[in-house]
Amino acid sequence: MPRRFAEISFTDSVKAQQARYGSREMYHRFELAENSGDVLTEKEIEFIAARDSFYQATVAENGYPYVQFKGGATGFLKVLDSKTLAYGDVRGNRQYISLGNLAVNNRVSLILLDYPNRRRLKVWAQASVIEAEQNPALMLKLQTAGQIVERAIVMTLEAYDWNCPKNITPRFTEQEIQDIFLVPLQSRLSFLEQENQHLKTKLNLV
Ligand SMILES: Cc1cc2nc3c(=O)[nH]c(=O)nc-3n(C[C@H](O)[C@H](O)[C@H](O)COP(=O)(O)O)c2cc1C
Structure with missing residues (x-):
């Protein structure tokens, strides 16, 4: 720790x-x-680049914590340098709760999960909000899956900690199910089909 x-x-x-x-x-x-x-190493940088979602906590002016799920294309949370993370804020339900909270308290806490490998990373940071017109190049850098970035949430890292795998149930995306389970099964199945065909031919069963 x-x-x-x-x-x-x-x-x-x-x-x-x-x-x-x-x-x-x-x-x-x-x-x-x-x-x-309080400085990201290759291990954290690789882990963050492979995520397609994270949970972000902010603190409201009434003292309540607020947790929001943030999802996007893999790697949409970018490491700009070993002390700086950023993501593009795209138009959503326009409640602007996290943004409102950040206006009074810029502290954020993130939790990033790798369900298949049962790994999780906690991050503490101080966030600043950069509007599109202030830095168009940054918006382009943070753009993923063709979504228009309306503003950047840039976070200066304060601390991180790896959590233990306890109680993380392995879960898989459709792509992971395809790559990890279905591709080897399909290849095994096609081998067995060919072998079956070969045996049938040999035994004059067809
Ligand atoms: C049209 C639409 C698009 C959205 N796109 C995203 C998205 O790409 N990623 C995401 O995490 N939430 C998305 N959301 C859900 C929330 O709007 C979004 O998480 C937003 O950042 C919530 O912020 P807040 O809870 O701080 O107000 C979308 C919602 C709508 C209605």
Whole structure:
């Protein structure tokens, strides 16, 4: 567990609960960890590039957290550099809840899941909203699947942490089912069909 994650997440009230339930001593060690965990490495960059969705939490001015599912083409959440993530905000239901929340509190928390491999990455960042007219080149960079990017959500990384695989049920997209399961099955089936045909011919069954 990286140090920066512990610094952000282990607030005084969290530490009090850890003390109450006996895990404070163990978790205090992570506050002293050498790895700060606030710069993405190749491992996180590859993981992020392979995602087609993530969950994004913002905080409303009334104190409520707000979680929204964000989905798009694979790799639509882009790593601009090892401290910066960004995605293009496209027109949706026009409730603008996350945008409204970001206007009063720019902190975001993301969770990215790789269901087939049961991996998950948590990210903390400070977001800024860049409107299309401010940086048209950035909008083009963030454009995927022909969707018009109305604004960019650019996030400066504060911390990340890999979570354990516990309780992640493997789930597969149609493409993954095709690649992982159906292609080998189809190839096996066609081999068996040919073998069957060959045996029938040999035994004069056809
Ligand atoms: C026409 C339409 C298109 C949408 N496209 C997307 C999309 O590409 N990705 C996505 O995650 N949600 C999409 N949504 C759902 C939400 O509008 C979208 O997640 C939006 O960002 C919600 O933001 P908010 O909950 O912060 O207000 C779409 C909704 C509509 C009505």
